[in-house]
Amino acid sequence: MKKLHCPLCLQTRSAVNQPISINIPRVDARNGAAPAILDQLRAKLSPAGDVVSPKGRELTLKVFGEALAPAAVVDRICNDIQRDGDTALLRYCQSLDGADLDAASLRVPAAELQQAHATADPEFLQCIRRIAENIRTFQSAILHQDVTITPKPGVSLTQRYVPLRRIGVCVPGGAAAYPSTVLMTVVPAQVAGVGEIAVVAPPTKFGSYNNDILATCHELGVTEVYRMGGAQAVAAMAFGTDTVPAVDKIVGPGNLFVALAKKQVYGHVDIDSIAGPSEVIAIADDTANPAHVAADLLSQAEHSPGSAILISWSQSLLDATYAAICEQLETLERSDLTRPSLEAYGALILVDNREQARRMTDAFAPEHLHIQCESARQLATSIRNAGATFIGNYTPVALGDYAAGPSHVLPTSGTARWAAGLSSNDFVRSGSMIEFDQTGLENIADDVQLLAEKEGLTAHRLSVSIRR
Numbered sequence: 001m002k003k004l005h006c007p008l009c010l011q012t013r014s015a016v017n018q019p020i021s022i023n024i025p026r027v028d029a030r031n032g033a034a035p036a037i038l039d040q041l042r043a044k045l046s047p048a049g050d051v052v053s054p055k056g057r058e059l060t061l062k063v064f065g066e067a068l069a070p071a072a073v074v075d076r077i078c079n080d081i082q083r084d085g086d087t088a089l090l091r092y093c094q095s096l097d098g099a100d101l102d103a104a105s106l107r108v109p110a111a112e113l114q115q116a117h118a119t120a121d122p123e124f125l126q127c128i129r130r131i132a133e134n135i136r137t138f139q140s141a142i143l144h145q146d147v148t149i150t151p152k153p154g155v156s157l158t159q160r161y162v163p164l165r166r167i168g169v170c171v172p173g174g175a176a177a178y179p180s181t182v183l184m185t186v187v188p189a190q191v192a193g194v195g196e197i198a199v200v201a202p203p204t205k206f207g208s209y210n211n212d213i214l215a216t217c218h219e220l221g222v223t224e225v226y227r228m229g230g231a232q233a234v235a236a237m238a239f240g241t242d243t244v245p246a247v248d249k250i251v252g253p254g255n256l257f258v259a260l261a262k263k264q265v266y267g268h269v270d271i272d273s274i275a276g277p278s279e280v281i282a283i284a285d286d287t288a289n290p291a292h293v294a295a296d297l298l299s300q301a302e303h304s305p306g307s308a309i310l311i312s313w314s315q316s317l318l319d320a321t322y323a324a325i326c327e328q329l330e331t332l333e334r335s336d337l338t339r340p341s342l343e344a345y346g347a348l349i350l351v352d353n354r355e356q357a358r359r360m361t362d363a364f365a366p367e368h369l370h371i372q373c374e375s376a377r378q379l380a381t382s383i384r385n386a387g388a389t390f391i392g393n394y395t396p397v398a399l400g401d402y403a404a405g406p407s408h409v410l411p412t413s414g415t416a417r418w419a420a421g422l423s424s425n426d427f428v429r430s431g432s433m434i435e436f437d438q439t440g441l442e443n444i445a446d447d448v449q450l451l452a453e454k455e456g457l458t459a460h461r462l463s464v465s466i467r468r
């Protein structure tokens, strides 16, 4: 039990039996009242929003001599690394993460990966193997296969899929260690048949100095791991340096600086999506267990920052969930991080009915959607915009975060309106193959010649007519 002191009597809270109260916004959005809170949260959680700590601002002041906005920080880091390569990269590893590295120590030595694996908890390794297998099964089943059709005599049309040659994976490591992210990115890439996979993780105890991260990489056969994170890692992989060969695509989640850097280098390389601070909308009614709903909300808020929003048409469920959140925070290990995260990025919203909940959710386009109400599947299929949907009481989001099979790297910041979660299909490129024989050409030639004529492109027309 955490020792929290009551400000009045200085006894611990557990002793005075008083639950932690939390200042999570509670909003009555019935009768069509505009839920301004959702727009406010969306703005705060966007890559241009305020998800950077005051400490972060102090840090930029220290590094750049001025408290630059995050976009300006990322702009400068990317430009410096494109121009100066390793020199700028190592300088940023030092100034932003306090890591004294050189070109030789930037890459984790093979012996260190082996050692991490050899000393890892055997149960942990078995767990990694079982989960990798779940991910492999799902990602193989959904992988695009070549499609060939022969719509007319003498015509063969193919859509083929080719694995990418070399990709880079961002594994976060600022506030928590994520071996699960290694699994959820590397395994889909391997299923797709990617030739080379480089993993980057910040030079921290949660990143590339974390034994579990290194052991997971080794278990999956990843040999290229770099001690770098943030915008500098993204820029190094995009532009390449003497030490870090450039990649063709950068995937994986990260904080604001990672997200902005991925946006900035897009076009030079491909990126997956913007996978920023975790978010969940839970929709629940009186059939849900408030303690379970509370646990689901806390589980995404504990990413810190992480957003957790409950929408319900039941006042009693909202009240009971609020009480359960306070109670569970009492014993939660990361309550000191989770509570401010919920207060800044959470909300409990009362609506009129399911239809209003559906509309609000579609407009917010959450990364995760968890539905715990009557006819949950029906409501789930009526909602268009969500990165991943979890249906019913026995499917907490944590199953998707860790073990089910679909990747936990999902679109955040409202990008679920048009972006999809990471999958094996992100690591293949499609191309078409077109083949006609003489009959096929003869049957289509008049149409091609006519359209070429209309466009005034007579060389195009000739390239067909000359063959007839």
Ligand SMILES: NC(=O)c1ccc[n+]([C@@H]2O[C@H](COP(=O)([O-])OP(=O)(O)OC[C@H]3O[C@@H](n4cnc5c(N)ncnc54)[C@H](O)[C@@H]3O)[C@@H](O)[C@H]2O)c1
Pocket: 055, 056, 057, 059, 060, 073, 096, 097, 171, 172, 173, 174, 175, 176, 178, 181, 202, 203, 228, 229, 230, 231, 253, 254, 255, 256, 257, 258, 275, 276, 277, 278, 303, 304, 305, 306, 408, 409, 410, 412
């Ligand atoms: N969507 C997903 O799939 C998913 C999965 C796991 C984690 N996440 C999210 O990823 C994020 C991880 O963030 P994190 O901070 O733990 O790790 P991170 O590795 O993404 O970021 C840490 C890096 O940020 C850089 N940085 C920090 N402050 C900076 C500053 N002021 N100026 C310039 N650079 C700075 C540093 O270089 C540091 O190495 C969390 O928000 C978490 O919720 C998302």
Ligand SMILES: N[C@H](CO)Cc1c[nH]c[nH+]1
Pocket: 178, 180, 181, 277, 278, 279, 300, 367, 401, 402, 408, 409, 410
């Ligand atoms: N919820 C995160 C994705 O938004 C993934 C994760 C990793 N570990 C725990 N959760």
Ligand SMILES: [Zn+2]
Pocket: 278, 299, 300, 303, 401
């Ligand atoms: Zn999570």
